[in-house]
Amino acid sequence: MLYEDIENILISEEEIREKAHELGQTISEDYAGKDLVLVSVLRGAILFVADLIRAISIPLTVDFMAISSYGPSTDTSGIVKVVKDLEENIMGKHVLIVEDIIDTGLTLNYLIRNLRSREPASLDVCVLLDKSARRIVYNLPIKYKGFDVPDAFVVGYGLDYRQKYRNLPFVGILKKAVYEEE
Ligand code: IMP
Ligand code: MG
Numbered sequence: 001m002l003y004e005d006i007e008n009i010l011i012s013e014e015e016i017r018e019k020a021h022e023l024g025q026t027i028s029e030d031y032a033g034k035d036l037v038l039v040s041v042l043r044g045a046i047l048f049v050a051d052l053i054r055a056i057s058i059p060l061t062v063d064f065m066a067i068s069s070y071g072p073s074t075d076t077s078g079i080v081k082v083v084k085d086l087e088e089n090i091m092g093k094h095v096l097i098v099e100d101i102i103d104t105g106l107t108l109n110y111l112i113r114n115l116r117s118r119e120p121a122s123l124d125v126c127v128l129l130d131k132s133a134r135r136i137v138y139n140l141p142i143k144y145k146g147f148d149v150p151d152a153f154v155v156g157y158g159l160d161y162r163q164k165y166r167n168l169p170f171v172g173i174l175k176k177a178v179y180e181e182e
Contacts, residue, residue, distance in 0.1 A: 002165055006155075006172040011147055013169045016128075016157060017051065019146045023126060024055020027096065027144065032058055034094045039086065039115065041107075042066040043166070044100035047158035048128045048146075052098060063088050067107060080110040095120040100158050101129040101149070105137035112140065129154065129171065147171075153179065 027036075036056075040049040042064050053062060066084035095115060102108055108125065116123055124143035133151035149171070155161050156168030161179065 002168055005165070005175050005178045006168070007152075007175045009170050009172045010149060010154060011157075011171040016146075016171070019128075020048065020051040021055045023144050023146065024052055024057075027052075027126070028055075028057045031060075031094055031096075035092070035121070036060040037088070037090055037093045037095050037120075038062045038098050039090070039095055040064050040098045041100070041111070042084065044158045044160065045098050045128070047166075048100055049098045052126070061088065063090075065111070067111060080107055082114070090115065090118050090120045092119070092121050094122045095124070096143070097123070097125045099125060099127045101131060101154070102127050102140070102142070103131045103134050105135050105140055108140055109137040128157075129159075 036058065038049060038053065038060055040046065040062060043066070049062065053060065063086045064084065065082065065086055067080055068083050097108070097111060097115070099108060112123065112125075124141045126144035127142055128146040129149045130142070130145050130147070131149050131151060152173045153161065154171050155165035155174045156171045158166050159171065160166045161174055165174070
């Protein structure tokens with residue numbers, strides 16, 4: 001059972017649902033009348049983007065990018081590369097990046113510089129989880145934030161450890177034994 005590897009539940013299904021709703025309403029107001037493109041980062045943000053867009057009441061488009069920043073372990077490698085690029089041109093559009101978690105900020109920093117060069121009308125970030133304790137890059141345009149999380153490895157609601165645990169409906173702390181064994 002996946003649940004056995006979880007130390008404790010940090011954010012419940014209910015709390016996530018409420019937060020997605022709240023953020024969706026704010027985004028609907030802030031971007032009313034604007035050409036909104038949500039750029040979601042695969043694969044961790046898929047559940048969040050799915051819940052968030054259902055809470056947004058204005059027209060929007062969704063596009064996906066995949067970048068790899070992490071090796072198989074829990075430590076950041078600092079190496080970022082585009083594995084899958086956007087399908088649409090974002091020039092002149094209001095782009096909101098939807099991310100699962102910001103840890104060091106290196107991944108997001110790379111993504112922002114990459115997208116900014118395509119000349120969107122605006123470029124901001126909506127992130128579900130903020131793990132600020134390990135931040136290396138500070139000037140990130142985080143316009144919307146779901147929850148702060150402590151300096152621990154979290155999984156569930158899209159977030160993985162070695163591609164596992166994404167399907168847990170909540171965000172929980174992974175037991176240290178799971179990754180220290182290896
Ligand atoms: P950063 O470049 O250090 O900010 O790392 C960002 C990416 O690392 C996220 O998009 C996640 O894919 C992954 N990541 C960072 N912390 C965690 C965690 O606690 N659990 C699962 N994935 C994480
Ligand atoms: Mg990610």
